[in-house]
Amino acid sequence: MSAVDGHRVAVLALPGVLPLDLGIPAQAFGSDPHYRITVCTDPSAGPVLSGGFTVGTSAGLEALRDADTVVVPGYEDPDSPLPATALSAIRSAHERGARLVSICTGAFALAAAGLLDGRPATTHWRDAAELQRRYPRIDVRPNLLYVDDGDVLTSAGVTAGVDLCLHIIRGDYGAAAANARARLLVAPPRRSGGQAQFVDRFRPAARGEDLAPVRAWMLDNLAHRQSVDELAHRAHMSRRTFIRRFQQETGTSPMAWLTDARIDWARELLETTAGPVEQIARLSGLGSPAAFRAAFHRRVGTSPADYRATFRVTAPGDALRPPAG
Structure with a gap:
């Protein structure tokens, strides 16, 4: 895709989308001349509310049909069932060759669509165990900032989402483009996905008290x-x-x-x-x-x-x- 045409990015705001997670791809790709970004929702799911915000957009799931990259930001309750129409649109986008990206708990949506089975993936360290429990076929990497598995990429919490977006820009258009965006975001130009998430503690909590x-x-x-x-x-x-x-x-x-x-x-x-x-x-x-x-x-x-x-x-x-x- 040429810079003139613009790489098409669709950001899917699911019910309960986290405002900060939604803002990450909007900031990273929104004013970059290499990309054309559309924020979209599933109209059948009703208003998208989170943290006192309402997401207003005229774009629906049709935005995923033409997107080169689909980004799914995190949402408040990964235990809540997602609209079947949204999951179908995510699967269809992947089947036709779109790159799928998740930020934080957005990984649960990709998992529910069946797109993480047999793949390495990550999410916020707090939710990694639940992701593994619910979807045992996923190779969950709980300590990583982000995982690039080619056509499907997943990241941990907020700042890791920034890291992943910069990683994507670097892969699409080179280090100079990524560094320019990092300066505007006042973010480190590069943190490897192999760097561990900064969890509260590494030693696991005990499930018994005898010892x-x-x-x-x-x-x-x-x-x-x-x-x-x-x-x-x-x-x-x-x-x-x-x-x-x-x-x-x-x-x-x-x-x-x-x-x-x-x-x-x-x-x-x-x-x-x-x-x-x-x-x-x-x-x-x-x-x-x-x-x-x-x-x-x-x-x-x-x-x-x-x-x-x-x-x-x-x-x-x-x-x-x-x-x-």
């Missing part, structure tokens, strides 16, 4: 070496029984849970203290500074220094606090 005292001890002793045998002894269980029970209560292994707990504590220290990396590596139990940086980057998708620069919230010079249980 809660052992987990509390683990949290109180993150700086110290811990072994499965020692933890099993504290639980008064055999190694095999302890591993099995821990998996049942947390959904993961003791050492994986411990590593995530250490990453969570390291993130908190980076956010709230001015302690050097060497000290944080020691206090979190993640080993040498080099080992800490490698483990942090592998799990979070960015370096400790970059993470601190993004999330540091208190004044320099704060003392390092002991970890809370």
